[in-house]
Amino acid sequence: MTEEEVRLVIIQSLRDGGRKSFQDIMSELQPYDMAYQYTHLPSKNKNKFLLYLTIEQLTDLIPELNQEEQLEVLHKLGVEKSTKILDLMENDKLASILSTLDPEIVDELISEMKKEESEIVHILMNYTPETAGRIMNNRFVWIPQHYTVREAVDKLKAFAELAEYLNYLYIIDEEKKLVGVISYKDLLLSDLQDKIGDIMYSRVVTVDVNTDQEEVAKIIGRYDFVSIPVVEDDHTLVGIITVDDILDVIIQEANEDIEKLSASGKAIDFNTKSYIAAFRRLPWLILLLFIGLISGSIIDGFSSTIEQVIALSFFMPMIAGMTGNTGTQSLAVVVRGLISQDLNFKQSLKLVMRELWVGIIIGAICGFLISIIAYFWQGSFTLGLVVGSSLLITLIIGTLTGTIIPLLLYKLNVDPAIASGPLITTINDILSLLIYFGIASAFIAQLT
Amino acid sequence: MTEEEVRLVIIQSLRDGGRKSFQDIMSELQPYDMAYQYTHLPSKNKNKFLLYLTIEQLTDLIPELNQEEQLEVLHKLGVEKSTKILDLMENDKLASILSTLDPEIVDELISEMKKEESEIVHILMNYTPETAGRIMNNRFVWIPQHYTVREAVDKLKAFAELAEYLNYLYIIDEEKKLVGVISYKDLLLSDLQDKIGDIMYSRVVTVDVNTDQEEVAKIIGRYDFVSIPVVEDDHTLVGIITVDDILDVIIQEANEDIEKLSASGKAIDFNTKSYIAAFRRLPWLILLLFIGLISGSIIDGFSSTIEQVIALSFFMPMIAGMTGNTGTQSLAVVVRGLISQDLNFKQSLKLVMRELWVGIIIGAICGFLISIIAYFWQGSFTLGLVVGSSLLITLIIGTLTGTIIPLLLYKLNVDPAIASGPLITTINDILSLLIYFGIASAFIAQLT
Structure with missing residues (x-):
């Protein structure tokens, strides 16, 4: 039906x-x-x-x-x-x-x-x-360790309606501290007279009540658990977290990463009213407006250079756009990589070196390409050289910015996704304009 | 330890x-x-x-x-x-x-x-x-419907080692077609003499072998299932998918969305070698290089306008950047929203209207702000008006582009995330330059 x-x-x-x-x-x-x-x-x-x-x-x-x-x-x-x-x-x-x-x-x-x-x-x-x-929720079943399998199964039957999942029984001591776990499968395969204390699994993977939900998701994903017990500092069992709650966490965290990377504003979905969505998006846009004015004053500072060689302005959006984009690419790789893997200093350094090489390779290729294009379009060998070398340098710097800024934030325990796409883009915009017009001004005699 | x-x-x-x-x-x-x-x-x-x-x-x-x-x-x-x-x-x-x-x-x-x-x-x-x-995997336990609860429990015991999860037993008829499901909890609460056919749950939620894994994740998340049966076209049971596999799917799909939105290239992680990462990122960058040249030729086309009023170039990066960003914001909202909710034509239209209003609100506020700033910075009322009205129009258009393009791709059954951030940004770059210089050229007499 x-x-x-x-x-x-x-x-x-x-x-x-x-x-x-x-x-x-x-x-x-x-x-x-x-x-x-x-x-x-x-x-x-x-x-x-x-x-x-x-x-x-x-x-x-x-x-x-x-x-x-x-x-x-x-x-x-x-x-x-x-x-x-x-x-x-x-x-x-x-x-x-x-x-x-x-x-x-x-x-x-x-x-x-x-x-x-x-x-x-x-x-x-x-x-x-x-x-x-x-x-966490408190719909779990616990038993003392002196129980037999038969007693455990009886308690399980009594609480079956209450227990959200029936995959594990948790075993606690007199002080309500968690000492072991046993899966339903193990109960089923054991003899009814066996003592729970003898057959339970005592190296229990737990999370603390204050553990970040993203960390809980990492652990559950790692061990393929259906649920994980939550304990207080003194190892008292206070709840369980089930994998269906974790599914929601993972989707929510991925959405938050995308919100931050695209600076699209917190928690906007299809049902958000237009004025609420607009006001959630505005803070970012107004910040970008002012940062954009910095680009404007850089151009203002170089306006005599532009007035002398107006062709310089033709390549401006391309250089700024590509530098911004290469930064966003690096940023996305770092932010998503940190979700499944933690980095120490040595590994971070290795990553920065890797991205440096990526910047050099893409900078060399794109820089060479644009030199040729600029030369044929504008007929000036010097202009080709200025545009090409600027792109080489800005792509290297853009790649490094997009890698180092989120890594620094990560070391400072700030969410690296906050170094959102538009922020990296804008920083790279400003750097690329300074480099481009800096190089152009140095060669202004040859360009005119 | x-x-x-x-x-x-x-x-x-x-x-x-x-x-x-x-x-x-x-x-x-x-x-x-x-x-x-x-x-x-x-x-x-x-x-x-x-x-x-x-x-x-x-x-x-x-x-x-x-x-x-x-x-x-x-x-x-x-x-x-x-x-x-x-x-x-x-x-x-x-x-x-x-x-x-x-x-x-x-x-x-x-x-x-x-x-x-x-x-x-x-x-x-x-x-x-x-x-x-x-x-899917084939480690599930199935029983015929004429079994009693006792027979079912016995079979479960025999196959306990094999069954990956012990939450559900699947019930099939003579032709191996899936006709019902029963949870272990229900088995436990039933009488040992009960017939499985009488107590089983016959409206089973299944997925087809050819269902996209993203759709499977949506269904599992929706129903909070631990596993879901997979059937062929004729309803023959061929496997089950468990929630731990779905966790991996959700992380993978979110990563793919971010890869596409930031055009960061397929499957780059911390261990990818630099030349491989560079070559995966290059195709996008080269595409953007050529699109960036289109912006260049638009500026070229308006170079006489710029030469007359060099101050126009100061606001160029800000207008292009903000239009690009507002488009990316809308894009992110659409792409992530489509993950948990399907849209019909009426709902899509409602969303477009919502985003139109968002564009009008943010355009009006940012446009008004920049008019004032431009007036005080450059001392020209007309310039303020040109910049402000351009920003109003480009922000509305940018918002609509970022909404309509992914929705169109979605209707055409193309992954909307492919309308990646940089692509929307570049389209909006071009549109914003045309609008800005178009308006400026119309007022050129008043500006000089």
Whole structure:
């Protein structure tokens, strides 16, 4: 059945059938599909749709909706039903929903929630954004190490509804410190009488609550884990992070890199309103406007040179553009490389040397090419030489700028992607104009 | 223990202890850690390290190494041991290792492998790169629907070593067609006498073998699945894709987007040799060189205007730079947005209208600002008006170019990221010069 056919059946069951026939359809849908159907339903059917869903289904549905729809649904359900749902919801999803709501509404909702649940949410929302503590959830199953396999399986059965993933059981000691882990596969292959302490795996890979989410993604990707335990400084187990949360982190971090590299402004998507998008993009553009005026005053400084040989201005955009671009190329290589690999000083130096050679090779080839073109276009051998040698030098410098600036930022613990494309481009613009007109002024006697 | 301490213990056990003490350490290490230790071991210890590992451990170790080390290890182990390992290896990892090896070596290795295994690899390597067929593996467990829960659990136990993840069991009919799925959690919560056919979930989300890997990532991310079944056209189950493979896909696709947006050349990382990196980056740079010459000839065409009012050239880099940048901003928003959301014609039109408004807002603000600056800097009201109105128009056009071009490419089923940053920048460069000098020429009488 296509999405549209499913929708027609849903509408029909809402109109003619009872709750039972509606539930028969719902039990076959994934939360994403449920949310898709809800979003595309005619407004007049939406209330009954929500009414017919169970609390558990609503708990699954809400995190899949966008922010506006979440608000709308919570509003339609009323405070009492909403808090029941929030009590049931995984804490990481709950924290992310609450963090987008109006503080007043959050307070109202939390005050109605179970004390135990609301405390957990408070703790979760107090961790720094984009750290392990903020994205972890507490839906894991733990056992003491003196358990037998049989006891472990029984506890697992009792908590199966609660546990988000059933791949690992975590083993803790009397002080709630994490001492081991056992996969469900190992449980299955063991004898029911075996002691957990004997068969568990004790070199557990963990992350600290304060670990950056990007680092967590790196570790999960490295080990191909489905989930990873999160511990406090004293090794107390406080949560787990699952790979589906990490998928979102990786997409978000890649988007942030692209936002920074293209200076496109924070968090603009297809649904952002035009004036919000405009004001998020403006700061960068105004900065660039002023930096662009520096280029203007450099040209102003060399205006007598240009007035004498107007042909010099023909090559200006090409030299500035290519220098800017070679810098962006190097920048992209550095920023993306640092995502999967850390660099020490020696490796950084090796990279800078590599990029120096890249600059020399592309500078020599492009410089030679433009010399020939300039000579045939303008009929001046000196002009060809000036343009060609300028391009050689500016491409080398552009490549190095695009490599060294992000590496320096990285060493200073600043996100290297902040050295965004346009910033590198503008620095290279200014350097390339200085070099080009500097060389041209030196040869001005031969050029005129 | 730190990585270095572990390494010292390993070296000691290789020198003094026997295989048993070495295995005690290894059993606590993850494949990634094993590979890390192997890579950082002094060369004289490496042979013994490999000798002491079991075939299963070698099978886990090899996919974690880089290409050169893989070759080195396979060479050290010899053909006989290597083929044993390749027989055991997950097919997707195997296919990705073989696809980087020399064809002659591949033929030699495959000819020694078990017929059954080598046939599967042949089939896998025949799928188009970057499709579901190429990244799937066949380590899944399937059962017929007449099984009881008890029979299912027994089969699962028998195949537990083989199954990469134990989250789902797939249910197939007599013709090997996929008819249902059941999670391990559901098995656990069911009665041992229940029939699988009664409790299975029959609306299975699947992907086709030819589905693009980016689309697979979108689906897995959407549903928070740990794995997804892959089927042929006739719905025969042929493999599964697991979320850890998808993590790699998402990182790879984000890198490709950044490569294209910054035109930084295909697959350059920290280890790429300088001449290779240079030649991968050159095609773009040479293309940009020629496009840059078009800007040059536009300036050439307007050289009499510039000669009359040299101050016009001061604002040239700023206008071109800002138009280019606003285009890149829009481009980045479109390219990244399309990763998580598909657009129909109506939505595309809405997006274009949104970006038109963004262009008008930022154009009006930046244009007004630069008018004032130009007036105070050069003391000419007309010049201020010319520069400001040019910036207003070019920013609107730049924003639209950066939106419409990738959307058109997307409708034509071309990857919109190919409309790379530099390309949009260059198109906008040319347009902005034409508009700026066009307006300036119209007012030339008032400017001189």
